[in-house]
Amino acid sequence: MTLIDAPAVRADRGAGPSGHDSGVRDVVLGGRYRLGAPLGGGSEAYVNEALDLRTGTSVAVKIFRTRGGAPFDREMATHSRLRHRNIVRVIGSGGQGDGSKELPDDQDWGRNYLVMDLVEGRDLRSLLRHAPASEHQTVAWMTGIARALTYLHRRGIVHNDIKPGNILVDFAADPGGPGIAKLTDFGIAIKGRQEAPKSSSGTPHYLSPEEVRGGESTSASDIYSLGLVALECLTGTKAFPGAPLESMVARTLGEPRIPGTVRRRWSMVLHAMTDPVPAGRPSASQVVGMLRRLSW
Incomplete structure (x- = not known):
């Protein structure tokens, strides 16, 4: 089957700012990253600005929506090891059972996340x-x-x-x-x-x-x-x-x-x-x- 034959087309992964802002600000992931304003989102994950409470610096946190680890594991295996001036750097990660405050029940976020440099x-x-x-x-x-x-x-x-x-x-x-x-x-x-x-x-x-x-x-x-x-x-x-x-x-x-x-x-x-x-x-x-x- 070609993509033209497919009955549906995958949603744009880089869709604009997510509407999932309400209720997730001030959530602290891993006891370290306090979530702030949304930066964007797509079908698999949402990205929020966050404050690193240990260093006082702002970072970007990509939180995966699914409870399963496949999308997270896939990106960790590839993106986290890349070091190049023209690639956004992954500087940390976390997941299930890391001590994070539970996200609101009405949110469909998972708790696996990547921490990246915040691009200004x-x-x-x-x-x-x-x-x-x-x-x-x-x-x-x-x-x-x-x-x-x-x-x-x-x-x-x-x-x-x-x-x-x-x-x-x-x-x-x-x-x-x-x-x-x-x-x-x-x-x-x-x-x-x-x-x-x-x-x-x-x-x-x-x-x-x-x-x-x-x-x-x-x-x-x-x-x-x-x-x-x-x-x-x-x-x-x-x-x-x-x-x-x-x-x-x-x-x-x-x-x-x-x-x-x-x-x-x-x-x-x-x-x-x-x-x-x-x-x-x-x-x-x-x-x-x-x-x-x-x-x-």
């Missing part, structure tokens, strides 16, 4: 909602994510869900500059021969053609998705708009349309990244070089 900035989706990015910003952000993908792919990891909502731009770490792009959410990442959860394939508007057809997600699939994100940065609109099913069908019928307002040098890079044939796409390290030349 915004996700790329919210930034593009107001206006397209400049070429300078796009080069800087996409180069950063391409470097993160180079790091991941060399370790046999496919992120499997590259999209604006999973890219955070840290402005505080780059005062006066475009900000440092950081990749997050490894909930459906694939490592080695590990398969992605059967119910989770990437987000519909950013899937590669081979994924839409039910094929394997590979490092080339990440490159295709990043190409769509780069095009969206430059234009301010999705390359394949419309309802999820309509968007996925369009992916199988042709390449994304690159408007004439996009410079030819950019068009060449975007065409290469979104080649319909996975083998025709550049590697992540090659993308870094291509983007670097665009800034000359």
